[in-house]
Amino acid sequence: MFIKSLSMLYCIFLYISQLLMAAGDVFDExxxxxxxxxxxxxxxxxxxxxxxxxxxxxxxxxxxxxxxxxxxxxxxxxxxxxxxxxxxxxxxxxxxxxxxxxxxxxxxxxxxxxxxxxxxxxxxxxxxxxxxxxxxxxxxxxxxxxxxxxxxxxAFCPWASNNNHRKFAIEAGREFGCFIDNGTEKYLECMQSVNPRYLILAAEKTNASC
Structure with a gap:
């Protein structure tokens, strides 16, 4: 019985040692x-x-x-x-x-x-x-x-710079019923509520970038 208990303790010790070594390897790497x-x-x-x-x-x-x-x-x-x-x-x-x-x-x-x-x-x-x-x-x-x-x-490439941001903003907003004529704050709140996927599609349609 004593020898059997020692064997069980030894197995538990080996198991815990392996866990500690594995954890140590993870933190080392x-x-x-x-x-x-x-x-x-x-x-x-x-x-x-x-x-x-x-x-x-x-x-x-x-x-x-x-x-x-x-x-x-x-x-x-x-x-x-x-x-x-x-x-x-x-x-x-x-x-x-x-x-x-x-x-x-x-x-x-x-x-x-x-x-x-x-x-x-x-x-x-x-x-x-x-x-x-x-x-x-x-x-x-x-x-x-x-x-x-x-x-x-x-930076001089036509696609790299754009001077028509307001035009694109108006066209993109029109797709969702967001109008700058109602004021920039109202327009911003309206555009912030639009699903981002739809915004991307509207940007492609109106050719709007950054």
């Missing part, structure tokens, strides 16, 4: 990052040449532009409870400073997204890569950022 709003957990990945790097995907840097926040300047993201899956580089354990590359995806300001561009080739180099998602099409990003460097095309 994916360190938690604390930002002002809370904790973030990421994943460990490999570049195309086999170099390890950490990815923290989908960190919200602003509240979603929904409801009365639509068409307005972004406000900082509120704090969250627990651990969030995010996109922030892990704590740098080396003393030298790494170059930071901020990539703003293309798409004529109306299509594509940050997820279309994987980091695996760029992460063969020692850099900090930041890929942002921004408002597209009728939802607009004009005036929300500056000091950007063009990596393709030119």
């Amino acid at each position: 994916v360190p938690l990052v604390r930002v002002k709003q809370g904790l973030i957990k990421g994943i460990k990945e490999n570049s195309t040449e086999g170099k390890d790097f950490y990815s923290y995907l989908g960190i919200p840097y602003a509240e979603p532009p929904k409801g009365n926040l639509r068409f307005k300047a972004p406000i900082p993201k509120a704090s969250w409870e627990g651990i969030l899956d995010g996109t922030k580089m892990p704590p740098n354990q080396r003393e030298e400073k790494l170059p930071v590359m901020v990539f703003i995806h293309g798409g004529g300001f109306v299509s594509l997204r940050a997820a279309n561009y994987s980091p695996y080739v760029l992460m063969n180099r020692d850099i900090v890569l930041v890929v942002i998602q921004y408002r597209l099409g009728i939802f607009g990003s004009n005036g929300l950022f500056n000091r950007a460097i063009l990596q393709s095309g030119t």
Whole structure:
């Protein structure tokens, strides 16, 4: 009986040890990052040449532009409870400073997204890569950022700049019975209540972008 009890205790010890080792491996591979709003957990990945790097995907840097926040300047993201899956580089354990590359995806300001561009080739180099998602099409990003460097095309392309924003706003609003003649505040409240899917369709119909 004594030997049987010892065997059971030994098996329990081995099981708990394996659990602790497994938990330790997870935390070793994916360190938690604390930002002002809370904790973030990421994943460990490999570049195309086999170099390890950490990815923290989908960190919200602003509240979603929904409801009365639509068409307005972004406000900082509120704090969250627990651990969030995010996109922030892990704590740098080396003393030298790494170059930071901020990539703003293309798409004529109306299509594509940050997820279309994987980091695996760029992460063969020692850099900090930041890929942002921004408002597209009728939802607009004009005036929300500056000091950007063009990596393709030119700002003088007809599709890159538009001077008919008011015209497009009037045409898009007319699709939903939102009229600027009633005042900009009434127009804004009306457009904020429209289903975003319908806004996108209206933008395509009226050729409105940002």
